[in-house]
Amino acid sequence: MSKLKIASWNINSVRARVPIVGRFLDEEQPDILCLQETKSEDKVFPAELFTSRGYVHHALNGQRMHHGVAILSRVPLEEPGRHDWQDNGEARHVGARLPNGLRLENVYVPAGGDIPDRTLNPKFGQKLDFIERMTRWSEDLKEPTLIVGDFNVAPMECDVWSHKALRDVVSHTEIEIEALARLQAAHDWVDLGRKFVPAPERCFTWWSYRSPDWTKNDRGRRLDHMWASPSVAAQAVMHKVHEPCRAWERPSDHVPLVVELSL
Template sequence: MTRTPADPTWRGVKIVSWNINSVRFRIDIVERFLREVAPDILCLQETKVIDGDFPLSAFHALGYEHVVLHGQRMHHGVAILSRVPIVEDDRLDWQANREARHVGVRLPNGVRLENVYVPAGGDVPDREANPKFGQKLDFVERMTRWSERLDCPTILVGDFNIAPLEADVWSHKQLLGVVSHTPIEVEALNRLQASNSWVDLGRHFHPAPERLFTWWSYRAKDWAASDRGRRLDHMWATAHVAAQAQRHAVFEDCRSWLKPSDHVPIMTEFAW
């Protein structure tokens, strides 16, 4: 297996995205990760907590004094925590039902950072039989309309809940009919990427068919032995910003930590 450990030689601005699947329940591994890797900015999805109950003290103690939260009780929720100043920029309702699935900020250099949690879409890949699947497709379509109008340097990160390439899943053939890898979802994500010539930083630095999974189901008794992973977590950038990206890492070992999320962190370093 390919696992990318913390690399103390990294010197640029490091941005991490992680679906933490309850930040309060997993605060111990979040603190461990921040101590070991020390990213400058951490984008979390599925925080599952209202803003007033977010464990801010743990982050402040580690130097993450700049915080923007968009929480929701028990479900969804996104957050951006930073050691560099950030200014809240937007909270877009791409789900069209006020679910807390997006928050955006501006960085000191003027780059926008957008953190998104795309709906999973249920189990049946059919809009009529499964309204959740239709909501997911509509969500990505609204993102695409937003992207078409975007006119500033931007980084888009988060749990997209879509694994677009054949090499992004453990078995392309077996997962073609499984939500997250169906052709209709992949086509929707491809339209989003094409709408602003987004650079997929993961695949920019680790071209297919290189291993790059970011999610493994809790259903497996031994996730590493079965290794039925998918690349659901992504970090994209507009062309100008992508040109300043230097490295991209996936921290697969975090899936083996105590009380892990089913997702692992991803990180890109930028030469700022």
């Protein structure tokens, strides 16, 4: 294998999106798919959807009706593990090592509620603490790593449809952006999205279900990310956002990201 294609997608219930997950796999043919917000216990995870297509290696961390992450792979997954960065047992992370030595981490950061104040809104404090635990982990990270998932933070002004309108809205507040910047600096993470789509070019990965026509007003945010260790980022030859998936039947409010690494 000279190249490795890895996809990441907040699917917002994998069992509810079986048709579009199958379509995406058939059309894009990634070697590995990382899912967030699967909302499925491991015992009822739709494994056949993946094994029938050659994704026979699974690393699952599921939870009934909420959260949940999964790695589905055509290549072996070694040393699977979970971090409890939420510090309450929620299923928000799963990781594994690939045969080439790359560590792949799949994370679903909490949304953080509606009020950007940890005193008034404990969920916001949990989100900041989650990112802080990721930062402490990143500081000690020695091996080449790719971390993907729904970070639930749009860090740049151009990562949202209107910086002015959203600067006090959770996912784009100054305190979240600063927390994410500390996380990025802790390992010199390379943001592959902006490596291939430089700011201030438009690049959104999420559009609210509340919008009657997401294509017309285009009120998107870049909440989903792929970050790589510097040595891994040097191997990245392609990164894309599959925006058309947002228009498929019964879509997720997020769209998939895909990176291709030259090995």
